[in-house]
Amino acid sequence: TRAIVDAGADEVDLVLPWRGLQAGDAAGARAVVDAVRAACPGRTLKLILESGDLATPALLAQASRLGLDAGVDFLKTSTGKTATGATPEAARVMLQAIAAHPRGAAVGFKASGGIRKVADAAVYIQLVREILGADAANPQRLRFGASGLLGDIEAVLAGTGPGNTSAAGTY
Numbered sequence: 232t233r234a235i236v237d238a239g240a241d242e243v244d245l246v247l248p249w250r251g252l253q254a255g256d257a258a259g260a261r262a263v264v265d266a267v268r269a270a271c272p273g274r275t276l277k278l279i280l281e282s283g284d285l286a287t288p289a290l291l292a293q294a295s296r297l298g299l300d301a302g303v304d305f306l307k308t309s310t311g312k313t314a315t316g317a318t319p320e321a322a323r324v325m326l327q328a329i330a331a332h333p334r335g336a337a338v339g340f341k342a343s344g345g346i347r348k349v350a351d352a353a354v355y356i357q358l359v360r361e362i363l364g365a366d367a368a369n370p371q372r373l374r375f376g377a378s379g380l381l382g383d384i385e386a387v388l389a390g391t392g393p394g395n396t397s398a399a400g401t402y
Contacts, residue, residue, distance in 0.1 A: 235280055249284055283316060326363060
């Protein structure tokens with residue numbers, strides 16, 4: 232972390248040690264997040280929860296609270312490299328944790344993994360507006376990690392694509 236900060240990074244992504252958390256080692260997971268937070272003061276810290284790999288909504292809520300308590304700036308669903316990326320169900324759990332937290336008004340949400348259509352992104356925009364408020368649908372509070380989305384946005388803007396949903400899945 233210090234090396235990327237020294238190289239000038241403004242933002243740091245950290246994958247939560249979710250396997251440890253799932254095995255009951257919340258303290259170990261928290262220690263990792265605390266260490267990275269301490270190593271990148273003044274930088275945006277995004278905590279990737281791998282929401283599709285966490286076994287239950289309760290565990291996802293616990294992971295979200297752990298990150299919020301540790302001072303992260305964004306909760307992010309996924310690296311996009313796992314079988315299950317972002318889902319509306321997981322997003323709802325994470326957004327509810329943000330909304331309920333004392334620091335919630337200063338924390339953002341990033342949906343990543345499986346978002347390929349404008350309609351997919353619209354689902355997450357609506358969830359953010361519903362749970363965090365209309366004002367939260369801005370780049371400081373809502374982001375997408377969606378390399379496949381650009382083509383659909385361009386097609387919709389050009390009038391050559393419908394922007395239909397490709398969203399799959401439940402939690």
